[in-house]
Amino acid sequence: MRKPLLIISRDPHRALFDSARCLLPLADIEPHLVTNPWLVEGVNSRDFRHTTVCDFINDDLVERTCDWIVGANGIRGIVALHEKMVIMAARLRTAHGLPGLQLDTALLFRDKVRMKRAVHAHGVTVPEFRALDDDGDLAAVDWSRGRHVIKPRCGVGSNQTHVVDSLPTAREVWRRIGARAGEYEIEEFIDGDMLHCDGIVRDGRVLHTSVGQYHARPGNVAPGAMAGSYLLPNGDLTQRIADMHERVVGALGLGSGVTHLEVFHTPQGRLVFCEIAARPGGGGIDRMVLRRYGVHLREAAIRIEADLPPTVARPPTSAGDQTVWGRVGIYPDGRVPTEFTAQECGELGVAEYEYRPAAGGNHHLPLHSTDYAHRFILSGGSPADFMARVERLRAAAGQ
Amino acid sequence: MSQPPSEDRQLVVLGASGQIAAVARRLGCRLIHVQKPGSPLEQFIEPGSVRSTYYTVDYTAESFPSFLEQVLRPLAPDAVVSVREDGLGPAALANARLGLAGTPLEVVETLRDKAKMRALLESKAPHLTVRASVPASLEDAVDTFLSWGGRPAILKPRASSGSRGVVLVESVADLLAQGDPSGQVLEEYLPGQEYSAESFSVGGVHRIVALVEKHTGPSFVELAHVVPAPSLDVSAVPVIQDQLTEFLDVVGLVDGPAHTEFKLIDGGIRVIESHNRIGGDGIPHLVRLVTGTDLQRWSMGWPLGLGGPGPQDRPAAAAAAIAFATAPEGVVQSVALPRLEFADATVEDVRSFVRPGDEVAVLTSSSARVGSGSVSGADPSRVLAAARRLAAGIDVVCRPTGARG
Structure with missing residues (x-):
């Protein structure tokens, strides 16, 4: 009998596929899918016989529904790859005694204050930070250290992130936000590059890491702006970041899962922890990692949450291959985006192109950090060559 | 207390077909579909809108009450309906538990359990039973x-x-x-012609919307229906209507549809069976053609005060009929639909229920039928004949199960 598995999806249904191939091991599992009416395109009732399509506006109702599905159908595992569903899934696992990420660990991955406290306690460098519960917390900040960032403790996709340069500005932002205690934090702004490290952890052992450098700092979610990153060739920096990843994962007590770590690399060469999530990185990170390493992060995350061993999608590239794979996203600019043609993509050396005309909602303005109107996966012979191609893309897009 | 506008009211529909889902959508309220596993999602969901939501639940299973409490109650629906036989009891249970209007479970059980219905009639209206x-x-x-x-x-x-x-x-x-x-x-067993009555009750007042003549084949499988019933003498209709009303009162049906099958014996009816739902087999379509009353729409919307007959609902024909095609048991090899025209009848629909590769079972239940043809016209006997010709023209070729294709 196939193992009944609850799939809580907050992504388009195609995110469960790699082209026509379903990433869910349907021969081994019977999916009980919970999704919403905006994401159902492509759901076929032959493979997804147990589907719930409900309004996700009220998390409590969604969780009650999932809780009922788990209890009534003998669910033996929960897959939830979207950041907003990680806590819900963990709470359900803990409540029903299911394997996988448990609530106490998930909260460490979700709450940026608890997260930084935990990793700092394990010797990882973190920015100066504090919980922002009232005006007194703003006054207690050492403003001589320069700019600071006010952001939600459990935020997603750089939403509601504010960079402030003084106490009066911070007070004005804090007043405008009108948040309650426990919802926000403030931390010092770290100058330098931002990198990400995407890992696969199984039974406490790191099976894979890949390190990428953002070519535009995340958080600059401006209309028409470009975003993305490229994978760094293996070297000293990638090793240092992989080591930090291992320490962070250990500090947070992750048994098994796919991770997305973000790190600052200062002009002085210091590595400073930014944050980590217990899910695959978004915005095409999985695609460039697949191209470079043959590792399918989303599939690995699904298999781990289904309590199955992760697999390599295709043989990894040879150690001598120095091809730099990366991704570029272009945010909507307030107009209906024009699709790139296959010829244009070919001329620009694009390996994969995703056109998202609905990005930005009704006003075609970016809603979050991966709300791209166009997303490209491309490669270069070196980081410099890759960036030259990015510039060609920028020119072609009229940026 | 005033009710919210119809577009804000929520109707739970158990076990709808795609056609019923389309009818429900036209009521204008929000819909919560509860379907058994494997239902084709696209017939129930409007992508990008939460006006229709969808839950896969076996509403006949023991876990359904917990679904009611944990999932449906917090959604605060206004009514729960079903037009499927296996959904009538669960809908009544849901309404009772959630404190909503609907046919009481006891009435549903009386109609569903033929022995219970016979015992009740034996004690309260023995002249209506056998x-x-x-x-x-x-x-x-x-x-x-x-x-x-x-x-x-x-x-x-x-x-x-x-x-x-x-x-x-x-x-x-x-x-x-x-x-x-x-x-x-x-x-x-009572010999003779069998009929069905399509009724709708509002506050205990029963309106007999149509009397339908039924034709069966082997194993009592229904092979044709025609409205109005050509074999019924007009003079018998008042008695039939009175006795149907008496029957519905005895079983305690106050609101909603009923499909009651009966035979005429010595000028009075003997009830074969009855259900608190509309008839199947396309009968509601025939009734709408002949009376203008949309029983499907009314059956879905009545607990919310929606979907009842309106001044715009006019008959389209004086008579209408549907007939069903059959095929020998086996695996379907080919299907061909007839292209027929009739001087005295209009073809409403002709369809096959099977595709090449499907299995056709021996004809012991309605589900073994392979197609249908429906027509409308001026004369009941002629439309029945035309519908039968149409059904006979549905050519489903089967090879015996196990034989090589």
């Missing part, structure tokens, strides 16, 4: 059969529909061949 028994054993069944003079009898499940499991017993040998009769009801 002798019936729930045999405890084969021996008991034989004794009962012989005590009725050994005349033909019907053995059928206490709760079923679609002619499933209905057997004509003409001798003790027939009865013995059926084996253990547990869970079945034995009742006198």
Whole structure:
């Protein structure tokens, strides 16, 4: 009998596929899918016989529904790859005694204050930070250290992130936000590059890491702006970041899962922890990692949450291959985006192109950090060559 | 207290077909579809809108009450309906638990359990029923059969529909061949033409919307329906309507649709069976053509005060009929639909229920039929004949199961 598995999806249904191939091991599992009416395109009732399509506006109702599905159908595992569903899934696992990420660990991955406290306690460098519960917390900040960032403790996709340069500005932002205690934090702004490290952890052992450098700092979610990153060739920096990843994962007590770590690399060469999530990185990170390493992060995350061993999608590239794979996203600019043609993509050396005309909602303005109107996966012979191609893309897009 | 506008009200629909889902959508309220596993999602969901939501639940399973409490109650629906036989009980249960308007579970059970219905009629309106028994054993069944003079009898499940499991017993040998009769009801067989009545009740006032003539084949499988019933004498209609009203009062139906099958004996009706739902087999479509009343829409919307007949609902024809095609048992090899025209009838629809590769079962229930043709016109007998010709023209070629294709 196939193992009944609850799939809580907050992504388009195609995110469960790699082209026509379903990433869910349907021969081994019977999916009980919970999704919403905006994401159902492509759901076929032959493979997804147990589907719930409900309004996700009220998390409590969604969780009650999932809780009922788990209890009534003998669910033996929960897959939830979207950041907003990680806590819900963990709470359900803990409540029903299911394997996988448990609530106490998930909260460490979700709450940026608890997260930084935990990793700092394990010797990882973190920015100066504090919980922002009232005006007194703003006054207690050492403003001589320069700019600071006010952001939600459990935020997603750089939403509601504010960079402030003084106490009066911070007070004005804090007043405008009108948040309650426990919802926000403030931390010092770290100058330098931002990198990400995407890992696969199984039974406490790191099976894979890949390190990428953002070519535009995340958080600059401006209309028409470009975003993305490229994978760094293996070297000293990638090793240092992989080591930090291992320490962070250990500090947070992750048994098994796919991770997305973000790190600052200062002009002085210091590595400073930014944050980590217990899910695959978004915005095409999985695609460039697949191209470079043959590792399918989303599939690995699904298999781990289904309590199955992760697999390599295709043989990894040879150690001598120095091809730099990366991704570029272009945010909507307030107009209906024009699709790139296959010829244009070919001329620009694009390996994969995703056109998202609905990005930005009704006003075609970016809603979050991966709300791209166009997303490209491309490669270069070196980081410099890759960036030259990015510039060609920028020119072609009229940026 | 005033009710919210209809577009904000929520209707839970159990086990809808795609067609019923489309009807429900036209009511204008929010819909919560509850479907058994494997239903085709696209018929129930409007992508990008939460006006229709969808839950996969086996509403006949023991876990359904917990679904009601944990999932449906917090959604605060305004009513729960079903037009499927297996959804009537769960809908009544849901309404009772959630404190919503609907046909009480006791009434649903009385209609669904043929033995219970016969016992109630025997005590309150014996002139509307036939002798019936729930045999405890084969021996008991034989004794009962012989005590009725050994005349033909019907053995059928206490709760079923679609002619499933209905057997004509003409001798003790027939009865013995059926084996253990547990869970079945034995009742006198009445010869003669069978009819059905499509009714709708509002506040205990029963409106008989249409009287339909039914034609059956082997194993009592329904092979045609025609409205109005050509074999009914107009003078008999008032008595039929009075007795149907009496029947609906006796079983306690106050609101909603009913589909009641009966025969005429000595100028009065004898109830064969009844359900608190609209008839199947495309009967609502025939009724709408002939009376203008959309029973599907009314059946879905009545608990919310929606979907009732309006001044714009006019008859489109004086008569309408549907007939069903059959095919020998086996695997379908090819399907061809006829292109027929009739001087005295309009073709409404002709369709096949099967595709090449499907299996056709032996004709012991409605689900073994392979297609249908429906027509409308001025004369009931002529439209019935036309519908039969249409159905006969549906060419489904089967090879025996196990034979090479």
